[in-house]
């Protein structure tokens with residue numbers, strides 16, 4: 001098992017940071033009038049960990065006895081959908097975005113089923129079961145609509161916990177029905193505490209301060225990433241005091257390379273080379289939005305101040321088109337060409353300007 | 360009791376033995392359900408609607424209706440309360456059919472359900488088991504809740520259904536966006552617009568709930584509940600409950616402060632806009648539209664400064680939609696920006712809002728808005 005899993009806090013008391021939030025969750029879980037919740041915040045901030053700890057507070061350790069089921073749903077057009085559901089006696093966990101546009105069917109079926117069954121365990125602390133919905137921000141409009149009345153009607157048997165990165169994509173009536181729980185990324189010091197804690201529990205010896213600082217800065221608030229990188233570095237060079245270089249994920253280095261290529265040369269030839277690299281990234285299942293953002297961040301570090309805002313503007317525009325369109329590569333490539341042309345124009349502009357002075 | 364009312368219509372309704380068991384302690388309901396209005400007189404703030412519906416109670420004549428308005432303003436509560444007052448507990452099940460967005464609402468399914476439901480002829484008992492008298496008019500009510508998520512085709516088909524069964528059914532369509540209901544359908548209904556709750560009604564309702572739950576709250580707390588929930592009573596009630604649980608967790612209970620509500624509601628402290636990291640409060644007169652955060656490394660300038668600020672906001676977990684709303688309020692009221700500048704900002708924010716609705720990336724669009732607002736408010 002990985003350290004991120006091994007040393008993941010199990011209860012609200014063990015959670016390291018956002019102590020006031022933990023208290024708030026504890027006070028909510030202490031009572032049967034527990035509302036629906038919506039956890040949101042950046043990746044690796046600890047949403048899932050906090051949800052699991054809240055379930056633990058609600059029902060006790062029994063929530064950790066998990067079964068994984070393959071469930072089959074049939075769409076009205078007779079298509080079969082396979083969905084993995086993780087469940088305990090007290091809760092069930094779904095990632096409906098796995099089935100794309102059919103998510104409404106899955107949500108509907110599972111919620112009705114839960115709503116109509118009573119808690120089997122008579123000694124359970126609460127009458128309701130909890131349905132955890134991951135990646136709630138990618139639920140379709142239809143699926144969100146289907147949640148609305150269900151969330152009210154079956155309150156006695158059912159509570160919903162939604163987990164999302166952002167609330168922007170959730171419709172207002174859903175936000176109205178939940179208590180919103182913002183989970184901010186931990187601060188530098190908070191991450192340091194967690195890393196030291198993990199180092200101690202893993203028996204990894206003392207974590208040198210400068211190495212810790214480097215890991216934390218690189219992780220940009222993502223606790224999971226920090227622990228993963230730390231473990232990888234420990235594997236590569238068991239003697240941490242020799243201060244090994246920080247382990248970067250391959251795709252990140254690769255994206256930087258793409259950024260550099262755009263800056264070095266702006267020719268049709270280069271566009272083809274960049275495209276090959278982008279394809280490579282996509283084929284390794286790196287989400288296109290992440291690719292675009294990482295490359296753009298690299299590019300703006302290297303260009304003149306006056307170009308930066310424009311480059312990010314087009315990144316925003318093309319990212320949006322990418323979501324609406326079908327072929328991700330078209331839009332990534334269009335952005336690359338746009339940036340190259342901006343960059344070239346900028347230099348031509350300067351040269352022409354210089355000429356102006358002479359004439 | 361509202362709780363049992365829903366429970367009884369729930370799946371366990373056939374097993375009478377079970378039903379007894381499942382009568383739950385009402386104090387364990389989330390407060391939004393516990394304090395759902397039981398009669399239309401309990402509905403706050405929508406006086407006009409209530410007075411019209413009161414008349415229908417005595418005349419027992421009901422038109423088809425279309426309720427629309429933002430979330431948490433009492434639409435579903437009103438129609439359920441009205442139906443209950445018309446038919447009483449015994450006849451409710453046979454007289455009222457509720458179809459919402461979680462039910463299959465394809466054309467054929469709706470037609471089938473309505474047909475079956477409307478077939479059984481209404482039978483009136485005027486004195487119900489609870490000893491009260493109910494008007495029990497000779498028609499059935501079909502509630503199509505969340506009707507804005509019905510397809511256009513299904514809505515079109517509904518027109519015929521409404522006509523075919525007009526003698527013995529009344530339809531009530533409930534939705535957030537009246538524009539999503541096709542015109543021929545909307546024109547067959549009396550329209551009722553539910554307003555966001557005005558602050559005095561909301562204040563009163565929240566005060567009553569707090570009193571009933573014995574939560575000590577002062578007016579400042581209630582004002583914060585109201586200002587953070589923007590006319591959505593459901594949200595205000597949830598915040599209140601959450602604050603009450605937190606304060607009750609200690610012995611003796613800790614008093615509730617307006618800041619607690621703000622924290623629960625997830626807004627930044629009042630004086631802090633997009634330009635200042637939310638953990639930082641105070642400093643009344645920061646130039647809000649000026650993207651110059653205080654805690655970001657002091658040596659940053661221009662683009663890098665804005666980029667770093669946006670990164671921080673995203674790390675703090677704020678969603679773009681929330682940031683936009685707050686930034687919008689700040690800019691609209693901004694004392695020094697010109698009308699032209701404000702319009703330019705509004706344009707950017709509108710674009711961002713559209714993009715976000717299409718599912719675009721939060722960080723990229725907040726950055727886009729911040730850069731543009733900065734440019735507009737700092738003309739060279």
Ligand SMILES: Nc1ncnc2c1ncn2[C@@H]1O[C@H](COP(=O)(O)OP(=O)(O)OP(=O)(O)O)[C@@H](O)[C@H]1O
Pocket residue numbers: 148173176390391392394395396401402403404405428429430431432433434435436437534535556564592593596
């Ligand atoms: N006007 C009101 N008077 C009293 N209570 C209200 C009112 N509006 C909302 N509430 C409270 O909020 C809860 C939700 O209200 P309701 O279900 O009627 O909202 P809705 O208008 O149908 O919202 P949505 O559009 O999200 O379905 C109710 O249970 C009640 O506690």
Ligand SMILES: Nc1ncnc2c1ncn2[C@@H]1O[C@H](COP(=O)(O)OP(=O)(O)O)[C@@H](O)[C@H]1O
Pocket residue numbers: 003004005007008009014015016017041042043044045046047048049050194223224227
């Ligand atoms: N409060 C915390 N204290 C200590 N470690 C934490 C905490 N929250 C998260 N972690 C660590 O970070 C990892 C990632 O957290 P996770 O809950 O999966 O993030 P998210 O769901 O927000 O993406 C966990 O596996 C755990 O090891």
Ligand SMILES: [Mg+2]
Pocket residue numbers: 043044047048
């Ligand atoms: Mg996660």
Ligand SMILES: [Mg+2]
Pocket residue numbers: 434435436504
């Ligand atoms: Mg409703």
